[in-house]
Amino acid sequence: MTQRAGAPCLPSGIALGDGSPPAPSRLGWTKGLPRSHSPCEHIQSIKRVSMARKKIALVGAGNIGGTLAHLIGLKELGDVVLFDIAEGIPQGKALDMAEATPIEGIDIAYAGTNDYSAIKDADVVIVTAGVPRKPGMSRDDLIGINAKVMSAVGAGIKANCPDAFVICITNPLDAMVWVLREASGLPHNKVVGMAGVLDSARFRYFLAEEFNVSTEDITAFVLGGHGDTMVPLTRYSTVAGIPLPDLVAMGWTSQEKLDQIVQRTRDGGAEIVGLLKTGSAFYAPAAAAVQMAEAYLKDKKRVLPCAAWVEGPYGLDGIYVGVPVILGAGGVEKVIEITLNDAEKAQFDKSVDSVRGLIAASRELMPK
Numbered sequence: 173m174t175q176r177a178g179a180p181c182l183p184s185g186i187a188l189g190d191g192s193p194p195a196p197s198r199l200g201w202t203k204g205l206p207r208s209h210s211p212c213e214h215i216q217s218i219k220r221v222s223m224a225r226k227k228i229a230l231v232g233a234g235n236i237g238g239t240l241a242h243l244i245g246l247k248e249l250g251d252v253v254l255f256d257i258a259e260g261i262p263q264g265k266a267l268d269m270a271e272a273t274p275i276e277g278i279d280i281a282y283a284g285t286n287d288y289s290a291i292k293d294a295d296v297v298i299v300t301a302g303v304p305r306k307p308g309m310s311r312d313d314l315i316g317i318n319a320k321v322m323s324a325v326g327a328g329i330k331a332n333c334p335d336a337f338v339i340c341i342t343n344p345l346d347a348m349v350w351v352l353r354e355a356s357g358l359p360h361n362k363v364v365g366m367a368g369v370l371d372s373a374r375f376r377y378f379l380a381e382e383f384n385v386s387t388e389d390i391t392a393f394v395l396g397g398h399g400d401t402m403v404p405l406t407r408y409s410t411v412a413g414i415p416l417p418d419l420v421a422m423g424w425t426s427q428e429k430l431d432q433i434v435q436r437t438r439d440g441g442a443e444i445v446g447l448l449k450t451g452s453a454f455y456a457p458a459a460a461a462v463q464m465a466e467a468y469l470k471d472k473k474r475v476l477p478c479a480a481w482v483e484g485p486y487g488l489d490g491i492y493v494g495v496p497v498i499l500g501a502g503g504v505e506k507v508i509e510i511t512l513n514d515a516e517k518a519q520f521d522k523s524v525d526s527v528r529g530l531i532a533a534s535r536e537l538m539p540k
């Protein structure tokens with residue numbers, strides 16, 4: 173179906189009636205063409221495409237993809253291309269958001285597409301393509317569908333933007349990052365998974381509620397795989413620098429209450445799925461991925477928990493799992509190895525084993 177925004181556009185590569193070739197643009201369409209020559213079969217675009225701005229491709233234009241596009245726009249991080257296999261959805265969301273730009277005073281371009289060529293030369297790709305879970309399902313139940321989706325998305329990235337920084341969100345997270353990296357062939361430091369920032373934010377929020385203090389003053393750490401075995405680390409989580417075990421000793425909370433908060437953090441995704449019934453969380457996941465993208469685009473050197481490739485640290489011989497890393501213009505610039513006590517190490521190892529099993533299962537599902 174042909175859909176168009178205010179500015180005339182044409183998918184790049186299609187010649188004009190007068191025979192002159194269209195000027196290519198980074199978002200995959202051409203500007204300045206008369207309406208009658210502008211079929212825009214795949215791509216919904218708006219005017220003011222810029223070579224100076226960063227290009228951010230969102231593969232998957234569902235709940236998280238749409239929220240990502242909105243947040244990225246509000247922060248003016250770059251021009252946004254929404255890609256999805258569902259026809260009309262990325263185009264419609266892109267046009268809707270483009271129409272909000274005059275109100276918000278935002279100078280970025282939005283495009284929606286069903287054509288991988290539109291993600292060409294993207295600086296950042298955030299992947300949410302696939303299916304979310306429903307009540308009663310575990311994230312691991314999504315592996316059969318989502319591993320195949322990640323294989324296709326990885327091929328699309330390889331063909332169109334092999335220099336991009338790629339953030340995977342699709343579940344089961346750690347294994348899907350692995351599939352995406354394998355299928356795209358990108359360097360390991362340029363492919364990461366978003367989970368730790370979200371899990372830590374949930375932990376921080378629950379702690380702020382318990383202590384009745386600002387979320388800003390709480391730091392929290394969640395390591396391991398993004399599943400039921402994730403490891404919220406109380407020793408490394410603080411209120412204004414005071415570790416949680418000290419706060420228990422100070423009588424701010426009880427060990428029992430802290431244990432409940434840790435468990436609620438582990439169950440944070442399922443709690444939202446149980447409430448929504450038809451899908452999973454999307455506001456906080458999108459905010460978390462935007463924080464990671466911003467760290468890369470602005471070379472912020474943020475220290476964030478991410479599903480990163482770990483080879484050496486923690487005694488691991490090459491696996492994607494949640495660990496603290498430094499994120500900057502080099503992608504994952506360093507994996508930070510923190511000291512774990514015996515109990516924490518046992519939990520982390522259990523989580524790593526669970527991820528290993530999912531990666532082995534994913535390997536079988538990838539096209540040979």
Ligand SMILES: NC(=O)c1ccc[n+]([C@@H]2O[C@H](COP(=O)([O-])OP(=O)(O)OC[C@H]3O[C@@H](n4cnc5c(N)ncnc54)[C@H](O)[C@@H]3O)[C@@H](O)[C@H]2O)c1
Pocket residue numbers: 231232233234235236237255256257258261300301302303304305314318321324325340341342343344345366367370398451452453454457
């Ligand atoms: N890592 C995390 O912390 C975290 C948090 C929340 C959700 N998730 C996961 O993120 C994924 C997306 O969640 P959502 O709420 O946005 O789901 P959604 O159903 O709203 O959106 C997914 C989109 O992917 C599209 N899609 C399916 N197959 C595709 C393909 N081959 N190529 C391109 N697009 C394709 C669908 O058409 C849909 O629009 C799910 O797997 C969910 O479990 C992960």
Ligand SMILES: O=C(O)C[C@H](O)C(=O)O
Pocket residue numbers: 304305311343398440441442444445452453457
């Ligand atoms: O729980 C889910 O299925 C989605 C996501 O992993 C989350 O933690 O919100």
